[in-house]
Amino acid sequence: MDRRYYCLIAFCLLFSCRLMAVERTYNVLFIQSYNTQTPWHDQLIQGLINGIKQNGIKATVTTEYLDANFWKFESEKVLMKRFCERARERKTDLIVTANDEAFYSLYASNDSLPLKIPVVFFGIKYPDMDLIKRLPNVCGFTSNPNYFALLEQVNRIFPERKEVICIVDNSFLSNKGLESFLTGWNLFHEIYSDYTMKVYNTQVKTTQDVISAVCYPRNSTNRVVIAPKWTPYLSFVGKNSKAPFFACQNLGLKNGVFCVYDDDAYTSAYNAGRYAAFVLRGDKPKDLGVRETPQGFIYDSKQLAFFKVDPSAVSSYGFIVNESYWERNKLLFMFLYPLALLLLTGCVIWLIRLNRKEAKRRVQVQTRLLIQNKLVEQRDEFDTVLHSIRDAVITYDTELRIHFTNNSLHKLINLPEEYANRPYEGMPAGSIFSIYNNGEDILQQMLLKVAETEQSVMIPPDSFLKETHEGHYFLVSGEIAPIHTKGQMIGMVLSARNISGEEMQERFFDMALEESAIYPWQYDLESDSLLFPPGFLSTFGYGPSVISISRKEMDHMIHPDDLNEIRSYFDKILAGETNSSRLNFRQRNAKGIYEWWEYRSSVIKGMSDDLPYNILGVCQSIQRYKIVEQELRHARDEALRADNLKSAFLANMSHEIRTPLNAIVGFSDLLSDMSSFSQEEIALFIETINKNCTLLLTLINDILDLSRIESGTMEFVCASHSLPLLLKTVYDSQQLNMPPGVELRLDMPENDNKCLITDSIRLQQVVNNLINNATKFTLSGSITVGYEEEAGTDYTRIFVADTGVGISEEGIKHIFERFYKVDNFTQGAGLGLSICQTIVERLHGEIHVASVLGEGTCFSVRIPNICE
Template identity: 30%
Template sequence: MSNRLLHVSYIFTFVLFCFLNSSCKQTTSPKQIIIIQSYEAGFPAYKEIKKIFADQLQKREIQAEVHSIYLDCIKKTEKKQKMFLYEKLNTLSSLYPDIILAYDDQALNALLTCDHPSVKTTPVVFTGVNYPNLSFIQKYPNITGFHDKPDYKTNIELIEQLIGKCIVVRVTDDIYSDKIILDDMDQQIKDICKTNNIFSTEKIRLSGKNGISLPKDKKIIPDAMYISTINGKSTRSLLKGLGENYYNKAYLAVKRDYLTLSLGRFSSFPGFSVISDMIGHNYGVIGGYVTTQERQTIVAANRIADILKGAEVSDFPQITETAKKYIFDYKILDQWNISPGKLPAGSEIINIPFYVQYQPYIICIGIILGIVLLIIIIYQRILYKRENTRKKEIQENLKHEKEFMSFALESGNIFTFRYKNGVFYFDKEFYHYLGMPEKPISAEEFSNAIHADEQADFLLNRYKLDHGFPSRQITRRRYDFNKKGHEWWEFRYAQNTNIKASPTDEYSVEVNGLCLNIQQIKDTELDLTNALKKAEESDKMKSAFLANMSHEIRTPLNAIVGFSQLLGSDMELDKEEKNEFISLINTNNTLLLKLINDILDLSRIESGQISFTYADCDLSQLVDEIFNTHKLLMPDGVELIKETPKKPAIIYTDRFRLTQVVTNFINNATKFTSHGYIKVKYEYDTYNQHILLSVEDTGKGIPKDKINQVFERFQKLDEFAKGTGLGLAISLSIIKTFNGTILLESEEGKGSKFTISLPHTPQ
């Protein structure tokens, strides 16, 4: 009995264990992972890195929540990076992170030196680190990672292979980390690259004030590989070193910061990189021998997966060196005319265009489509011959049709008619077209349908219809056959041979012909007439515009020429007069330049040749920038006010052009406001889904009879005010391009309010 009870208890214990184990599995919470990225959140590679990391964890069947911290090391100093990271780790400490991943040197250095408690207690994995601080890492047994040691020697050899003997330019700053880079690089390349600035054979200086001058289409080819170091803080040497292209050169990026992000695009010779961060992101770098970011992410993700599945950090080496490969950017290779055939074996090329990558398939598809198209054309040709044979047989039967049928085929809406003994007989299609019952129309009914202005003409021609006429006739009149309004019709008719009904009857006249509705033709004629009038008006407006422009240009030019002649004459002028003349010349120069710029802007906008750059725009931020720019420029006694809603409006527009319009309104308000305020404001029009952006002033206002003129070119309501009279015309053209409108409210003596209505279409 006791054995049986013991056996039952074992079974019960086993079932309970399985149940609890199943429950635990169902309620297991995801792992918490913190990734510390060195650069800004918008760095293009981070999106792909995040995807690769997630895919690797999914393959290893690990559920995790990833929290990213972006140090933005390019903008922040090391001290700010540490403070920022410490605060972020404090915020995330409540999640009890299971592991921390540090990506690149800056992220690892900030983590090891920020003195946060979690660094000592939480497993840490690093990757993509070029120069790990061994003394710091050895203090932490919970740290392991991957060393991406830059291979300067292989990259120098790669440069020599692709562009030949050359001067390799590197740019550094006077900081400790750059000194480490230079020392390491000099040690690796000491046997393959010279560091002096003189050719060993011709003794020619490669740079400096004593350098030689050569035509730009010729280059000096060095007798060996040279290394040239440029201090990034010296603007003159940087521009000279990267701008002159008299010698065969190559630029080698050794780090990623504000300076190196644009040097590849700025350089007048090819650029290479020893770090993968600079390749494939439109920084002007051809490529290099590096550890790819994909490889860095994969090895880090797998090590994290091993640790999360139970492995100890001490089971792995603290530092493992990652493998490298040749990687190149196709667009930059093409830019410098470097053939992919010159690349080392096993090279990886990125950013290959679709049509290049799949060129063989596209050619095959094109050939197949060509063959199919040829078969279709041949088949259609066979069908055409068969159909053509059948049509010839039918055409032989149509040759004997009546003459009026040939007229009916000339155009659409053509109907046959016959007139005899005072009655018009039309074919049935005529009645169907007009929606009338099918019955003959008497001459009296026909006359009543004619417009009153043309009835007299019909009565004169009625005699010809009844008594005959020698040749074909054409008449055009307005008719209202169906009581739906007069339309233009054209009648073409001819007289048949006179027919005698009986020996005692007189000869009677029969008329056959065609009638067609020409209302559309008349409408087109009217449109052409109106267009001619508009063209004539446009020609007059162009003449007026040229006259205005000539006057507006001549005025500042006369002032500039006049005062310049006074300054250059023998007339004795005191210092105050000279300064006044110079000030007047500068003022008129500014007016003349603004006039020409306004004319060019207006012309480009109306011709559609000006380009607009659209992006999401925070209107509150835009109003703040305009307010801060103009608040110190207000005249005495005038206050600049801004009003923005609590919730900022985000619209999709050209920020620069919208700022130009609002600035024009503020400048106009400043000219005509001597006291009170100028208010810049925007608000939501939720009913119409629009944003209302306005500039209101307490100035002199605009007379009611001139409000409609303010947006015309060269309209200046006050001839003594400064300006060209084009600002509001340009503003209206810009807002119309944005599919918006401008509303002007003004009362003379009280002020004006310009309101821009823009569609609220945030992206």
């Protein structure tokens, strides 16, 4: 008899803790638009908590403050992203926002969290209904301002004040408030035409103008002030104003406002809490919809006293806040005496009930046996329910002894059929099976962790359940959860299932996708987002936990030239105009590089032809095919370019070679009859022949250098060389080639022994070519060659500057191209500067040109001190 009695009690405790385990504590994020200095912030929190709690939902409310009066809108979006990141870490189930700034910043931040979980708002003055209708997981309450009613109240309380001052700024909410105020003013002015109105913009008017308008008695006697948006600046002005302030935001109460037309802070937050409880309980936000919160007039007691307004004159229109302790509690004091009488009466009644309680106790003893029988029936019913569950279930007490096992567990570990119900009760954990991970038995560790933390523990991935009856084992997934009753943990329950088949199918599928580099994707119509495998999204810079992105995020990855086509494609699918298609476009990867992808889609039709049920597809990168295609196209273009260059080269060389040869042959023929010319003429002919021979030799050398460059056979031998000695050698050799009236100058730091590890022959070739080029376009003045070190770098700049005719901006663009000549009448084939650029680049340097027409040109060669 005693044993059955204790079993019955144990069953009652187990059943009670099972019921309590079903209950859940939700995480709610509450975002307030302002900070903790707001007069009503604590009432908002308390109202929200009570609204959730009194509607049967347990929730932990975490409050974040946006402080919108301090931050700019871009900063608000950054703060909102941080709020969302912290909310994800807490696994938040629902978001509640207070006032306009918090709601609009939440969705302007482009974070995906408010698109995935429900959002309840309240206190929104200027609702964007188009935005709200596009968000199926949003519901809440608005508090639309009524400036006509506020102006009517101004007329009732201060009929002698006929001038209305409206103070605004350039913020979005202030502009919306000004529009609403002007609408109310037009209606009011049609009835009361003797009123006048002025608008003061605090970001246009100076602070002195605003203070002078409302704080000086001589100006404010006939005025009242309307504030569409309350700011910290208005708190300072309102507390010093000699004109009463009226607003439609209870934020101004206790901060200098005389009267507001708004909802009660606690009531509005309580209503939002009710909606949050409904949503957490399973109601859809779109079914709850958007409602307007009832509003009324709220007066500040201290402002009533300052403007000498009798509270009884306004109490019929609303209620008064900020009253003194006596004014708030005088009714309480009036009822203290009757309350004392009631307490005395209550004591008498309590004594009577105490006597009756003893009589009831005797009745309870008689009914206890009936209750025990009922508990036994409930235990049997509870066992039947657990046996009907498809997952294997086993419960343990706090001493890690087995309490109950269901039929699914028996089948899972192949127990003999003759075992009766609860055959292992009282046996230690691990008696009938163990759980292994990485070769270690972790069952005891997980049970002890749950017992210590009283938190659920998931069985780690790649874990095996090994039954002790025959030694068979298989992959398993599941969870160990605590069992609580009356706030105390009395046991633990383990639920598990065999996932060997699922794991094999999943891995086969993953291997097939990895080998083929084909990724499946799905478009979620409700959340307007695309689902991808993590391996695909990691290519585009997303973390391993991200499995979906919004259409807006997808649009940011698509190349701008392809975006309109892709949007049109999706619109046709959503409109039911196409069922399947194939589309190629470019997407930006994690490195910021666009690559080509091919997307194929298939549409599952919904209940009507114009509404798809689901959109599926696969995608793969086709960048390698595009690269091959581009390389083929580039090879074709290079072949055509090479053919054109060949023709241009032959044409230029034919002309450039014939020019000095004609001069050499012509003047050589003249020298055959030397008696016909004077000694001066003969000397001139010989000079001309030598000059053209030099020109022809230079041209042939340039052609040979160009040939070596093209074939890649130009050799560079780097060694240590004195840069001053190298430039002095070039200077001495070029002195003889200077035209009349042109001075060659050498500009180097004094006493400098600068050494470079470079190819001196090629570097001299570059400097000589630059000086030769300068002599062609400098008729008078000077040509300066020199160098200077770049401070803080391992580079040296060699320059050749002249005072010649200069180069136009168009000429500078082409100056280093082959065969390009600024002046077609000058000597040369146009190869020298192109060869200079190639040599400098092979020396790992840079060459630049700066020029002003009519003033001169400067070529700069920037080379490293050590060329490797």
